[in-house]
Amino acid sequence: MSSRIELSHVGQTFWVRGDDDKQLREFVALDDVDLTVGAGEFLTLVGPSGCGKSTVLDLIAGLATPSSGRLTIDGRPITGPGLDRSVVFQQYTLLPWRTAAANVEFALEAKGGSTKRQRAATAREYLELVGLSEFANRYPHELSGGMKQRVAIARSLSYEPEVLLMDEPFGALDAQTRERLQEELVGIWRRLGTTIVFITHDIEEAVFLGQRVAVMSSRPGRIRETIGIDLDRDDAGETDIRASRRFGDYRHHVWSLLRQQHLDAVPDKELASA
Numbered sequence: 001m002s003s004r005i006e007l008s009h010v011g012q013t014f015w016v017r018g019d020d021d022k023q024l025r026e027f028v029a030l031d032d033v034d035l036t037v038g039a040g041e042f043l044t045l046v047g048p049s050g051c052g053k054s055t056v057l058d059l060i061a062g063l064a065t066p067s068s069g070r071l072t073i074d075g076r077p078i079t080g081p082g083l084d085r086s087v088v089f090q091q092y093t094l095l096p097w098r099t100a101a102a103n104v105e106f107a108l109e110a111k112g113g114s115t116k117r118q119r120a121a122t123a124r125e126y127l128e129l130v131g132l133s134e135f136a137n138r139y140p141h142e143l144s145g146g147m148k149q150r151v152a153i154a155r156s157l158s159y160e161p162e163v164l165l166m167d168e169p170f171g172a173l174d175a176q177t178r179e180r181l182q183e184e185l186v187g188i189w190r191r192l193g194t195t196i197v198f199i200t201h202d203i204e205e206a207v208f209l210g211q212r213v214a215v216m217s218s219r220p221g222r223i224r225e226t227i228g229i230d231l232d233r234d235d236a237g238e239t240d241i242r243a244s245r246r247f248g249d250y251r252h253h254v255w256s257l258l259r260q261q262h263l264d265a266v267p268d269k270e271l272a273s274a
């Protein structure tokens, strides 16, 4: 698998105000992050709140510039956002005054190079892909949270980005809707072969979706370990692979890494009195 995205020794620092003296200080959010994502790969990035997952995604999206290190896509430096990458955020980012179809068409208008009729046909095609053909003419306030997120995914895929960046896209959904959308996303990824980087703090979600799971540690944010996940996803939706022994072993391995990190962060005194 050739590598599509490469992060090499990436660091990100922010200026933050101290709690006590209100003085500006440098805060190291990411330190020496090395990560590669192969063409067509589904990579999940898991870690505790505040470890720097969104910061990594923002850098790949070109929404921020790193303080140090180098990020490339297909060997070219990432210098800003581009139509080769698309981002789906946790909060539904649909235009409330446009129907589901018109929201998808909006992305295609921005891309340019197509007629109104072509845009309408493409929007229909991608709404069908996410199971929303019958809801094309509904406005966002007439859709459930899961449906809104499906529209956002359809919109992101409609202009055929090579890379889909997903920032906790199912975080606001109930458990059942979330599982269904995870299964649908695996199906869509299989069909389209889009490279996906998906961030989450949910261990099961990371293991279910990722061909590889990159586990982050915090303060400063680093990639602690990257684990290859070998699960037979052909069965997704038919048998419950989340209940399999293998799934449980992967889940436990990621859990142990995150747990160890948590223990490392707790001062000895607190552990002794626990």
Ligand SMILES: Nc1ncnc2c1ncn2[C@@H]1O[C@H](COP(=O)(O)OP(=O)(O)OP(=O)(O)O)[C@@H](O)[C@H]1O
Pocket (backbone or CB within 6 Å): 014, 015, 016, 027, 029, 047, 048, 049, 050, 051, 052, 053, 054, 055, 056, 201
């Ligand atoms: N613009 C900023 N200015 C100052 N600090 C920032 C900025 N953006 C992020 N940070 C800090 O960097 C760290 C990493 O933030 P980030 O949002 O990447 O974490 P995360 O792992 O995505 O967290 P969560 O899972 O809670 O969304 C946090 O401590 C955060 O407070």
